[in-house]
Amino acid sequence: MKALVIDDSRVMRRIVGGILVGAGFEVVEAGDGQEALDQLAAHDGITLCCIDWNMPVMTGFEFVVEVRKQPQWRDVTLMMITTEGEQDQIVRALAAGAHEYVIKPFTPEVILDKLQFLGLVEMKETV
Amino acid sequence: MTTPASWETLVGDDPVLTIAQDLFTTMIDGEPGHLSPWLADTPDMDDARYTWVDVAGPIVTRVMLTAGRATGENLTRALLVMGAEEPVSDADFADAIGEIVNVVGGNIKSLVTSPGALSLPVVAHEAPDMSHGTRLMETYFGWKGAPLGVSLWALS
Numbered sequence: 082m083k084a085l086v087i088d089d090s091r092v093m094r095r096i097v098g099g100i101l102v103g104a105g106f107e108v109v110e111a112g113d114g115q116e117a118l119d120q121l122a123a124h125d126g127i128t129l130c131c132i133d134w135n136m137p138v139m140t141g142f143e144f145v146v147e148v149r150k151q152p153q154w155r156d157v158t159l160m161m162i163t164t165e166g167e168q169d170q171i172v173r174a175l176a177a178g179a180h181e182y183v184i185k186p187f188t189p190e191v192i193l194d195k196l197q198f199l200g201l202v203e204m205k206e207t208v
Numbered sequence: 209m210t211t212p213a214s215w216e217t218l219v220g221d222d223p224v225l226t227i228a229q230d231l232f233t234t235m236i237d238g239e240p241g242h243l244s245p246w247l248a249d250t251p252d253m254d255d256a257r258y259t260w261v262d263v264a265g266p267i268v269t270r271v272m273l274t275a276g277r278a279t280g281e282n283l284t285r286a287l288l289v290m291g292a293e294e295p296v297s298d299a300d301f302a303d304a305i306g307e308i309v310n311v312v313g314g315n316i317k318s319l320v321t322s323p324g325a326l327s328l329p330v331v332a333h334e335a336p337d338m339s340h341g342t343r344l345m346e347t348y349f350g351w352k353g354a355p356l357g358v359s360l361w362a363l364s
Contacts (some may be wrong), residue, residue, distance in 0.1 A: 089328070090307045092287055092300065096235070135310070135326050164314020164326065184318075186234040186312045 082201065083107045083126045087141060088133040088162070097131050099161060100189045104202045114139025127157060129201055131192075132179070134163035134170070141207055142174060143164055145188075149178035162187070192202040224347055224358050226360065227315040231308065232351065236286045243356075246348035251355035259305045259331045261313035264324030267362050270341065271313035273305065274357035280305050282352065302331040312358065340364050 084106040086097045091112075098108040103151040109124055111117035121127055130148070132141040139147075141161060148154050160181040161174050171182050181195045196202040215270040225245060232243040251277045260272040275283070284304035292338070306329030317323045330336075338361055346359040 090303050090310070092284075092303045092307050095288060135314075135328060137328060140290060164311050164317075166318035167323070185314065186231040188234045 082128055083109065083124065083125070084129040085111060085117060085120055085127050086107045086131045087111045087114065087115055087136070087144065088131075089136040090133070090169065093162075095131065097192070100192050101129075101131070104190075104193060104196060113137055114141060114144030114147070117144050117163060121148070121154060121157070126159065129158045129162050129196075129199075131162050134165045134174075142177065145174060145177045145179050158201060160195060160199075162192075222315065223319055224312070224345070224360070225349070227312055228349060228356075228358065230315075231311050235311075236283060236308075243349050243351050246350045246355050251348060251357075253355065253357070256335075257301075257305065257331060257333060258335050259329055260336065261308040261309055261329050262327040262363070263313065263317050264327070267364070269323075269338075269344075270338075270361040270363055271309060271316055272336075272357075272359045272361065273309040273312065274335075274359070275305065276354060277301075279351065279354040279356065282354070283308060305329075306331050316360070338363075 082105060084101045086094050086108055088094045089112050094110045099109050109120050111120045115138045133145055134141040134153065138190065141163065145159055148157060159179045160183065161179050162183045164185045166184040174182055180199060183191055183195060192200065212361045229243050233240045249304055253274055255277040257277055257280050258272060258274055260270050263269045280301055284301050285294060287304045310329045314326055317326055341361040341363045344360040344362055349356045
């Protein structure tokens with residue numbers, strides 16, 4: 082499995098990327114929405130994009146809109162990971178085609194729970 | 209669900225403390241209890257750095273974090289799970305401190321009714337010119353014995 086982590090903060094890319102690598106993903110990075118579109122076009126097999134909202138050049142929301150215009154990327158799962166926590170922002174992102182929404186700050190467990198819910202990682206055994 | 213409010217209702221320390229403690233617990237310390245209100249006199253920041261984000265609107269509101277360089281380096285190490293003596297590059301420092309104020313600012317923004325867009329973070333060696341601004345609140349926290357300042361400004 083391959084994931085694209087899109088955030089203008091290298092620190093956040095490392096944190097999110099580390100969680101995804103631990104979950105078995107190969108990780109590709111982008112620092113803004115436009116770079117992410119380029120990475121998506123350049124790499125086959127990306128199944129998940131983790132997307133910050135506020136970025137220079139192209140925002141995460143604009144990236145979601147652009148991805149959803151392209152039929153070849155219709156199976157890519159889009160998960161916003163952002164500080165934008167207002168209800169109308171969440172609704173906008175989901176309406177535009179994002180599948181999940183995580184508000185910073187987060188724990189690794191929050192990300193892994195979302196990935197399990199989306200069927201991208203196996204469910205944890207519960208005792 | 210948090211009740212939307214005006215910026216003026218944030219002129220108290222509690223909402224900001226809650227946001228900051230949540231951030232430190234989940235992403236910096238991995239456990240609660242390391243960030244608390246600063247109870248001593250207003251601290252001097254050694255080799256201070258200033259980081260801020262602005263929230264657009266009829267009145268631009270600025271959320272600013274102030275920390276000493278050494279404290280900022282320790283925050284960077286904690287965020288990136290680096291060793292205690294590992295050198296911190298300027299790029300990692302700015303990125304980590306910027307992300308901290310981005311998360312604090314974004315969460316403060318979500319408390320108010322109909323806020324505008326959040327700016328990208330700015331990190332500086334000197335405090336920005338706030339002569340045309342009004343300070344809405346200022347509070348200090350202690351993290352591992354070192355002070356961190358958070359202030360909220362209305363910019364005209």
